[in-house]
Amino acid sequence: MIALTNLASASTSPQALPLALAAGPRFASAVAQLQRLMTPSSTLRLSPPRRAAPRISIAVLGTALLACSSAQAETRSYRIDPDHFSVSFSVAHVGYADVIGLFLDAKGSFEYDEATQALASGRVEIAADSVFTNHEERDDHVRGADFLDAGDHPTLTFVADELSPDGPAQGTLTGQLSLRGETHPVTLAVTLNKADRYPFGHEQHTLGVSATTELKRSDWGMDYAVDNGLVGDSVAVRLEFEAIAQ
Template sequence: MARDRFFRVVPAAWLAVVLLAPAGASAEPRRFTIDPEHFHLGFAATHIGYADVLGLFLEGGGSFVYDEEARALSDLRVTVEAASVFTNHDKRDGHLRSKDFLAAGAHPEITFVMTGAEPASETAGTVTGDLTLRGQTHPVTLEVVLNKAGTYPYNDNYVLGISARTVIERSRWGMTYAVENGWVADAIPITIEIEAIRE
């Protein structure tokens, strides 16, 4: 699909109007499933001011409903396995899984559930939702862009390519280790890159 057919997020109330519009006014909403082989959730954390530690969560997935003609998004849910955190250092990864950080044993899943959305332009928008981490839930806003939509050149999958960005303060979820002394940053930039396949 040409780049002028971009992803545009629409609030749930607007989506209801679209779905109640006369026949032929919009394409049928379709469910898209995130391809786990093209799911990347990365983060950065400043370490004692010297440099950023870069990390990934290696296991995650989810799905959403999208009406391409109306550019209307709904029912987005993403789940990430907390224990899949990876920073290329075994001891540090073990510490991140501990109660000082992710508490992965007691709370194995991190979830994001969409609650609403707003268009910013023909190419981008924001998606708000509830982020549950360490058993605590707080709202988060993602800046979202649709990079490309179309059929893969080597198979029949119809795919949306999406980028999202946000910054969270980990202390809001009770992750206060090394915040007071400034050894590990509280504000953590999050980068999400996904490809989602139409069912």
């Protein structure tokens, strides 16, 4: 039997293959394979080093996220549905009970970004002579010079200044209320009750909103019966409405 070292040594000589053939086909095949294994290989090819993935700076990433967020933000115009707009108020009467009243004619619109809760603009107009307290004589009195002075100042106007969100559905709205020819700032607590596609009828995206505030009517020159306490100076105001995206 031929040792492996001898076989390896023999395989490197030029005479190795003829001798192997003389020894037999199987032996010749083994020597040929060994010879191929021990022949110096060609130049070794190395894979090029991998390039490190480019690093994205925090600033660049932040800018991209901000741009994406800005692209999703959208200011939309809304019109308050006059069929679903209630403006109510209540005021103390001689300390016994509150008189509750409504304004039956009001309209409004605003521009609002639901994603960022930013209010771009807003305006509400109320017809002074549409006041209703379920008592005709009292309504005539409220329309007169002692209170709303509807003859000389037919419209109550609120113009929004700024909405400050207090949570996902609440906020504080500031603006200017013009009444009886005087304009003073007011602040309202606002709640977004629902924002969704209307389930029937117009089927448009709709916001449902509640807003409340409390006014001192004497700030607008309505000081009738304040000193003697027959009619309260503080007036609680509530607005309930549905606003349709345009």
